[in-house]
Amino acid sequence: MGPVSYDALLWLSFGGPEGPEDVRPFLENVTRGRGVPPERLDEVEQHYLHFGGVSPINRLNREAIAAVEPLVDLPVYFGNRNWHPMVEDTLAEMKAAGVRRALVFPTSAYGGYSACRQYDEDILRARAAVPGAPELVKLRQFFDHPLFIESFAESVRVAGEAFEDYRLVFTAHSVPVSADKAAGPPAEGGHRYSRQVAEASRLVASALSIAEYDVVWQSRSGPPQIPWLEPDIVDHVEALHAKGVANVVVCPIGFVSDHLEVVWDLDTEARDRAAELGMGFARAATPNGDPRFAQLVAELVAEMTSGAPARKLSSFTAAGCTVNGEPCAPLCCEPAKRPAR
Structure with missing residues (x-):
């Protein structure tokens, strides 16, 4: 147009x-x-x-x-x-x-x-x-606009200043696996949502020259019998601790503002679990x-x-x-x- x-x-x-x-x-x-x-x-x-x-x-x-x-x-x-x-x-x-x-x-x-x-x-x-x-x-x-990526890259850099070394974890709102499969035209194979989240995460990590990072999910709300995108952020914090990771920086790549699902799921639940495990935890700001x-x-x-x-x-x-x-x-x-x- x-x-x-x-x-x-x-x-x-x-x-x-x-x-x-x-x-x-x-x-x-x-x-x-x-x-x-x-x-x-x-x-x-x-x-x-x-x-x-x-x-x-x-x-x-x-x-x-x-x-x-x-x-x-x-x-x-x-x-x-x-x-x-x-x-x-x-x-x-x-x-x-x-x-x-x-x-x-x-x-x-x-x-x-x-x-x-x-x-x-x-x-x-x-x-x-x-x-x-x-x-x-x-x-x-x-999701791939340069200013969107620049904003998140800067907020990750600032959050990461708290640690000498950390694991970068990107997180977005989970959805049912079936919904994600339908999230793009059938000719493109679907999965537009999770593929876009993964691409935005890659772009931010690349801007920071970070080669290894994780993409996980949060805020699941559906019936337990329906498969949703995993792993959950809290479960992933526990898994990182089991691998000996000392510090984690979480980037809420799926959100444009610090609304309740960010301040509860990340700043409360995930942060509290990291503290219980003795891990350092920092959360990057959203772009809003x-x-x-x-x-x-x-x-x-x-x-x-x-x-x-x-x-x-x-x-x-x-x-x-x-x-x-x-x-x-x-x-x-x-x-x-x-x-x-």
């Missing part, structure tokens, strides 16, 4: 509770239709209540929007999938303001169902709920507060508004760009099939 005039940018994110009374209804929104047992919701609810029932994600998004808005010369609207401000309400606000065509920045760098196609579904749902809604064009995936992240978003916008060239460090397809929520390829990034009962 060549240069086109746009009236606004919609910042589309996951959402998070901003008080204890929000936690349970938020989690029910997140897990609706997924067959997650109530006891798992009880467990995750306690993670949020540990931090006063407030996820950092909405605050971090608002801070990022404030940094991006001066760079894109467009009004930036904020909408969420699972909690207020809900994207349907934001789209109604945009329509009332006279927005006719807007770009959409989803706060995920990767392919896969939750990371990409579900944002297409958010767009379809919101437009269906708002008659006469603006046209929405979703920006592409950015880095000025390079705002510049990255501005460059993605410029690709669509002025035909600026796409800056990429891999040969992977620059996938994910969609119009009005239509999937970028048939059968790509479909949700995992639930097992028959």
Whole structure:
């Protein structure tokens, strides 16, 4: 798609509770239709209540929007999938303001169902709920953008200054193995999500001249009988200890901000387990507060508004760009099939 005039940018994110009374209804929104047992919701609810029932994600998004808005010369609207401000309400606000065509920045760098196609579904749902809604064009995936890689490389370098020697471990949100297999066009063999995570990890490690590192997973939430991507970060910390590794630096390559799954799974569970084992532990920061992240978003916008060239460090397809929520390829990034009962 060549240069086109746009009236606004919609910042589309996951959402998070901003008080204890929000936690349970938020989690029910997140897990609706997924067959997650109530006891798992009880467990995750306690993670949020540990931090006063407030996820950092909405605050971090608002801070990022404030940094991006001066760079894109467009009004930036904020909408969420699972909690207020809900994207349907934001789209109604945009329509009332006279927005006719807007770009959409989803706060995920990767392919896969939750990371990409579900944002297409958010767009379809919101437009269906708002008659006469603006046209929405979703920006592409950015896991291999030079500024994304530079930001993570710098944060790993800073975290690693705590140790003379350490093992670098990249981590991203786990997904069902079946969902990962469906995370790319069948002609490409699927597995787009895990392959992109692996490629982003390779690029960061290469920028630091680190030859050996690990890619692991976190935040599993599904039924135990369904295989998910492994190993889990806490299990991996234990395995590294058994091999005699003294220090570990964890890089949350799958996340753009320090929201609750980062501060609980890594800064709490993984860090506490490392301390119990007598291991040094440091966690690299995510890009959200880095000025390079705002510049990255501005460059993605410029690709669509002025035909600026796409800056990429891999040969992977620059996938994910969609119009009005239509999937970028048939059968790509479909949700995992639930097992028959």
